[in-house]
Amino acid sequence: MRKLCLLICFLFAGWDCANCNASAQQMSVHRDDQPALGQNSLRQPNVPEGEWLEFSLGSSRFYPGSLRRVEVYIPAQYRAEHPACVMIMFDGIGFEAPVVVDNLIHRGEMPVTVVIGIRHGTTPAPLENAGRHDRSLGYDTLNGDMARFILEEVLPEVERRRTVAGLPIVLSRDPNDRAAVGGSSGGIAAFTLAWERPDAFRRVFSAVGSFVDLRGGDVYPSLIRKTEPKPIRVFLQDGTNDNLDTLLGEMGQWHLSNVMMLSALEFAGYDVAHVWGDGGHSGRHATNIFPEVMRFLWRDYPMPIEARPSRNVALGEILAPDEAWEMVQGDYGAAVALAVAPSGDLAMSDGASIWRVSQTDLRREPMSARGGHALAYGSDSRLSVASAGGLTRYDVSGSPREDLARIAATRFVVTAEGDAYALEPRTRDHSGRLWLLRASGVRVLLDDELDDPSAIAISPDGFWLAVAQRHSPWGYNYAITPDGGVAHRMRFYLFDIGGDGENASVTDMAMDRFGYLYAATRLGVQVLDRNGRTRAIIPAPGGVVRALSFADADFGSLYVAGGDGRLYRRRMRTRGAPAWHEAIELPENPWW
Structure with a gap:
């Protein structure tokens, strides 16, 4: 039975978006200043449009007191008898995702996908502009809290809703049917979602990802190289001029951190693609290439994404x-x-x-x-x-x-x-x-x-x-x-x-x-x-x-x-040496 796909995307709010075409899975530098969107990012004749839902989430067990908005885009092809795949977007639905999803679904280039955009949370204070924002806490922290929040609170809340036609929203539990997308801190959040829970999410797009020391994200390249590979497919986008030296430069160099992520993922055998542009810290380039990103992430679907061998000795x-x-x-x-x-x-x-x-x-x-x-x-x-x-x-x-x-x-x-x-x-x-x-x-x-x-x-x-x-x-x-x-x-x-x-x-x-x-x-x-x-x-x-x-x-x-x-x-390939075992002579210990 054909499954439908729910795309949960986390995006950096307020980005300006433009057009470019780029080839995945190889190093490329692409200009970031082209003003027009490609055809796959524009509404096309005879391509049906889906519908929007929006609701608020109150205080969470994982982020106490925090309030946030959730957006849901349901493609016209959705049918309740087919569980929908899951794609999450951090910071709300962006990158022209609804248009791209509609066009690619219509052309048979990706499965029917529900898009869920999650805004970052804020805990109100007595003064209007004095609230506590948990965007960095939720997105930049390297633990499983955000994954549990999505799996245990957001997705069940989405499934309590119905479409305009009264259809129940049924989401797939298969990790092969779930993707996460985000930009900046949302980019590292998307990766962390799959890294912490590959049993729930396996397709990741990170745009200008913040793999720097905002909350420990700079350790990812080392962890990836050391850790047994996980069944995750990743697309990285960044620009050679992506740096925040005048804002958060003490935290690290954004483009260098993305290059190191790519190197680590390739070393560890991951199915990874990338495009480097010449832009800065914005969502413009990511929006331009979003159709190609979707094609890469969903290629060969429904073939399962599997872990590959690492070069770790x-x-x-x-x-x-x-x-x-x-x-x-x-x-x-x-x-x-x-x-x-x-x-x-x-x-x-x-x-x-x-x-x-x-x-x-x-x-x-x-x-x-x-x-x-x-x-x-x-x-x-x-x-x-x-x-x-x-x-x-x-x-x-x-x-x-x-x-x-x-x-x-x-x-x-x-x-x-x-x-x-x-x-x-x-x-x-x-x-x-x-x-x-x-x-x-x-x-x-x-x-x-x-x-x-x-x-x-x-x-x-x-x-x-x-x-x-x-x-x-x-x-x-x-x-x-x-x-x-x-x-x-x-x-x-x-x-x-x-x-x-x-x-x-x-x-x-x-x-x-x-x-x-x-x-x-x-x-x-x-x-x-x-x-x-x-x-x-x-x-x-x-x-x-x-x-x-x-x-x-x-x-x-x-x-x-x-x-x-x-x-x-x-x-295991190796054999254990219990403490009670008679002494075993070891080979010479290398000095390095």
């Missing part, structure tokens, strides 16, 4: 081709901790019970204690559990054998020798601590100057200890001495925080046999090399990753506890 080394995340089914609660046994089976705690997970089975373990918030196996296949009462080691039958320490460890690992390294959280009485719990029962305090330690891992060769802190983007590296102690503490690992945060919220870590460090963070799984640099980011279902571990018989599957509480598995 680290991603190529660790990800297995054609492997994706799959949910581990079961009636378990929210997964909070994971640990791998020598057999390759995985132990998972949901806070109430311990579950054993294999490639073919999931079952509740017969533990006599409630599930803890941290788990670790030893080479003897005994499981240790951290709870509020301390660390307890169980035998293979699930019976408690010994209390290791009265430490409410946030995370801990057990070595091949049976010793444990444990992190104790900060309290009113002391800072965060790093402990060595010897197999003999002796406890050794190794570091009592940590902030809020939250994750720990041992390098495969047994020479180095990594510790992350929940409220810092930095992690520490220690040299492990022959007696199991530590030396040479250094602030060494730098985790990515994205453009909207003070820290990466690292909650768990593991190592693979290359010596790469895998960190559970709010951006997904971050992969750091042996020199402490984030080389790759693997998004996971559920967004935030709470815990992770390699498992299965060959330790070739990465398991993660997602922010939605579900457990996910993905086959």
Whole structure:
């Protein structure tokens, strides 16, 4: 059944628009001063016109107190029995979008598309011109708030309306049927909409996009290069004279930032096109090329947009081709901790019970204690559990054998020798601590100057200890001495925080046999090399990753506890190196 498409476009208000023709997918410089619009941007004979709706939105859960207008353009070809694709326009409907959409639909060059224009919000004040504008907050911020606002508040409100003829407005939920368009801050907003929610939007047009440091947007080129590619198609437009030096020049150089975005998207394998003009920061050039933009974004429809391979070396080394995340089914609660046994089976705690997970089975373990918030196996296949009462080691039958320490460890690992390294959280009485719990029962305090330690891992060769802190983007590296102690503490690992945060919220870590460090963070799984640099980011279902571990018989599957509480598995090209494993000699560490 043919689907209709709803185009949601976010545009920079008040732009002057003119005409040009340009070729997508290759570098081009085009003059920005041609006054006439092309035929596809003008009303044509025998092309039916659609209808307009407009309404106001009151205070939002995401933008409290903010009021805004929403415009909806419904093409004449819309039929309620065909769910409409979604195209959103920031700052209202512009770029002559209704005319272009009507002409291209009439010619069969794009699907039937409803256009939704969303104006930026303002929170009123007692004086008329003293209101709080949330345009920069909503558009320039690199998080999922705007996406949730659109998906949970705007689109349902649109669907509550009816056309003039009384037809219900039915919008497609298929991400392949949804686009986002915008200019300036609306341009970065359109990209963020798809970047944060590729499960909901996959077609993006950014005109003179503000990929500068208004609210962290300058980090996008680096994030794009590091992150596993997402199924998004992008068209970028900008002018060589696009700069706001006399207005916001301290935030960055607009055209250079767009060039860097293009370079990053091409490096990461995205289906991307661009046109560079010689104009400044206006919507004129974007309006001129808008018909070509639509043809590019909707070409091959309804063929799905799919992610393409990246040139990122680290991603190529660790990800297995054609492997994706799959949910581990079961009636378990929210997964909070994971640990791998020598057999390759995985132990998972949901806070109430311990579950054993294999490639073919999931079952509740017969533990006599409630599930803890941290788990670790030893080479003897005994499981240790951290709870509020301390660390307890169980035998293979699930019976408690010994209390290791009265430490409410946030995370801990057990070595091949049976010793444990444990992190104790900060309290009113002391800072965060790093402990060595010897197999003999002796406890050794190794570091009592940590902030809020939250994750720990041992390098495969047994020479180095990594510790992350929940409220810092930095992690520490220690040299492990022959007696199991530590030396040479250094602030060494730098985790990515994205453009909207003070820290990466690292909650768990593991190592693979290359010596790469895998960190559970709010951006997904971050992969750091042996020199402490984030080389790759693997998004996971559920967004935030709470815990992770390699498992299965060959330790070739990465398991993660997602922010939605579900457990996910993905086959990898690399293999894990559990802390309890005998030492693995690593290749020479490159100095660079």
